[in-house]
Amino acid sequence: MGGHSCCHKQKLRKGLWSPDEDAKLVDHITRHGHGCWSSVPKLAGLQRCGKSCRLRWINYLRPDLKRGTFSQKEEDLIVHLHESLGNKWSQIAAGLPGRTDNEIKNYWNSCMKKKLKQRGIDPTTHSPLDGGSEDKQGPSPLLPAKEHFAEPLHDPLWFAQDLAPSISHASVNAGSEFELQSNNGGSLFDGRILQWTGLSPDKAAQIQFNGGEPEDLKWSEYINGSISMSASSTF
DNA sequence: AAACCGAACAACCGCGTCCGA
């Protein structure tokens, strides 16, 4: 009730945006940029408050938005980022170019929470639900047990496993910095360097991925816990 | 064909933070 504090002075429109309003906002911003949001509605000829204009632009009208349904890779990334960041939607969105925090938040609340519950995972804590009776599939059998890791929330190989089909190679240098390269040549996680500690020295080289499988380190060994390591990142 | 219901999406609201006067 009451609306935004910035809307008190005038009768301003609320609710869904019309195509005409969208066109005015896009035209103004593409010509002049948004500058000070509070002055945008007046300059663009809109009966809206600046806050509403900002939201509409960021979540819907920006030209770099991807839109459309989330891919499996994006879903996996959201799950892992949510596990480590919690409900920091803007930070999660920063890891998914073309997606907005609002879009991810909505998708999480309306869809992904349910999916995780069906897989027997608590969407808040990311730990197995009590009893685990509703779906015998449970968490993916491929996922390594959490207790194998000193810092499971940031484990790069755990990320890598879900994303494996899209990974061309991972590199680990002498300082245990870990980076994943995707098949399209880009660096996953916006080029952020991940720390991978506890890896035996002879593995501290470059791991080539072939069809989603690392060639010199078998996932099975890793998953079974015969290779022990801990990992953390510099997010 | 109409009513109902749930999922998905769009937008609003309140609050915290930042920054300049």
Add this chain to the structure above:
DNA sequence: CTCGGACGCGGTTGTTCGGTT
């Protein structure tokens, strides 16, 4: 140091749409 405006974030509500009865 304090105050107020602008901005950004996360939670919540409202609306639309498609499927089912």
